[in-house]
Amino acid sequence: MLRNTEIRVYRPTDQAAVIALWRACGLTRPQNDPVKDIARKLKVNPEWFLVAENFTGEIVGSVMVGYEGHRGWINYLAVTPTQQRSGLGRELMDKAEAILRAAGCPKINLQVRPDNVQAVEFYKRMGFAVEGAISLGKRLEHD
Template sequence: MQIRSVRPADTDALVALWEAADLTRPWNDPRKDIARKREVQAELFVVAESADGRILGSVMAGYDGHRGWMNYLATHPEARGTGVARALVEHVEHELLNLGCPKLNLQVRADNADVVEFYRHLGYGIDETVSLGKRLIAD
């Protein structure tokens, strides 16, 4: 397995991966999310690729000078439990640390206990905050 930057030709495979991982939502167009991220800190948008060229996982990250953020961490269902997600998280943590990022944040849906436990196992803790959002562009 290798971790590499996302390429334009990966779009269909990424959308399929995110759908298989139940990450897509009707109000977010994943193709637009992919295109937007490829324009901003594209080096922090990576996939884990198998030796035969299949995309096994993905993660999208960013750094605003204050905090790092991680989104769309996904592992193909057939590759779960093989260390793909851990490798992607470690890759992003390393890249963000090299940029001087002091803290990495992420959001998990409140009812997704398995994913919360995965992150806790990697050393993440629940911050006592309220996540707010406002859509500026409708997809």
């Protein structure tokens, strides 16, 4: 654990700070309401939604972990810009991976926007590889 930073399970009182973090990291998009995304996560393995809190009580990182029995998924991995490259992102990913390993997950998938070169390089350093797959999506509920 990074000095003065605790990784813990998300609490409802974290919502505004987590959304502000996601906005600061450029993770929010108009088609995804972050309030609804959080509510959806809290219905499925809410204990797999982690935040990093520093010694002053500020939320400085987050990660949502998912698993449907075939592949694990990482969503909303974020580290406040002032703490990027500090090891906190790696620590959050290590926790996420430990959760998935304990659940028997054989593989982790995640999606990164093609123009987010910094994120792609981060994940490559952690052993991820760019795969020859196209991501398709279909909205079942419009935010």
